[in-house]
Amino acid sequence: MKSFTLIELIVVIAIIAILAAIIAPNAFKAIEKAKISRAIALMKTVKTAFLAYRADTGQWPPDYNGYDPLGTFNALLDDSGVSGWDGPYLENYGTHPWGGGIGYFCLQDNAGWENQSGCWLYLDDDKPGTGYANNQAKIPYDSLLRIDELIDDNNTSNGSVRENLPGVPGELSYFMIETD
Template sequence: MKKSFTLIELIVVIAIIAILAAIIAPNAFKAIEKAKIARVLSTLKAIKTAVGSYYADTGKWPPRYDLLNPGFTTNPFLIDPGISGWDGPYVENWNNHPWGGYYAWYPDYQFELDGISDDALLIADDDQPGTSTTANDAQIPRTAMIRIDEILDDGNLSTGNVRGDPGNAIGSLGILIVHNNTLQ
C-alpha cells in the first residue's frame, strides 16, 4: 500500500501556510515603507549638509535644479555651475526618491506666501525622471508623507517646514531647507 497525504492533511497544511502569510505580509510591507522613509530622511540630511557646505564655499545658495524643467537640469551639487568658490561635488550622488520620483531643489521659493522669496525647498516630486510634469507616476503615499512630517515637524502637511503637495503637485513632498536666508 502506497503512503500519501490525505486531502484533509493537505488542506490543513495550506491553511497553516495561509495564516502565516496573512500574519507576515503586512509586517513585511510596513518594514519596506519604514525603510523608504528612512532613506528619504537620510537623503534630506545629506542634502542639507551639502547646502550648508555650498553656501560656506560660495556665499550663495545652490541654484535651482529640476530635471523636468529645461534650463535647470544641471545639478549644482555635483557639477560646477561656474560660481566662484565652488569646491564640490557636495553630494556623492543624487538618486531618485524611493517611490520613483526625483528630488528637485528650489531656491528663492516663497514657502510662506508672504511675498518674499527667501526660502529654499527640497521637493520629492511625483514625476519620474524622463517624463512630464503631469505624469504623476511616482506619487508618495499620503501615509508616508504624514510619517515624514511627524518625524521632522508637526505632522500636519499644511503647516510647518514639511508640506504635502506643494504647488498642487499631488503626491509630492516639499521640505524647507532654508528659511529667511538661514539654514534650517
C-alpha cells in the same frame, strides 16, 4: 505505499496561507518604514550639501528641477565654473524612495510659505526625465504624514514639511534653510 491524504494537504496549505496573511502586511509596513527613513536621510543630506555649497561659494545653488534633469543643471554634483566650488557635494542624486525626482529651489518672499525667504527641497511625484505630468511616483499620504510627524508638526498644510499642492497628495516640500 504511504502518502498524504487530501485532508492533510489541505490543512498544510491552510496553515501556510494563514502564516502568509500574518507576515505579508508586516513586511509591507517594514518596507514603507524603510522608505520613510531613507527619505528623511536624503532630505538631511541635501540640506547639508546646500550649506557646504554656500560655505564654499558664498551663494546658494541655482534651482534644480528634479523631474526633468535634462532641462536643468545640478550644481551640487557638477562644477558650473562657480568660484570656490569644491564638490561634488553629493555622491549621487537619483530618485526619492518612491521613485520620483528630487528638486530644489531658493526664493525670496515666497507667498506660499508665509512670505519666507529660503531654500526648499521637493520630492516630486514624477519620475526623472518624464516631465511634470507623469505622476507615477506618488508618496503615500500616510508616509507624508509620518515624515511630517518626525521632522515637523504632523500637519502637511503648514510648518517646514508640506504637501506641494494641498488636497493633491503625492508630493512633498521641505523648507530646508531660511535665507535673507
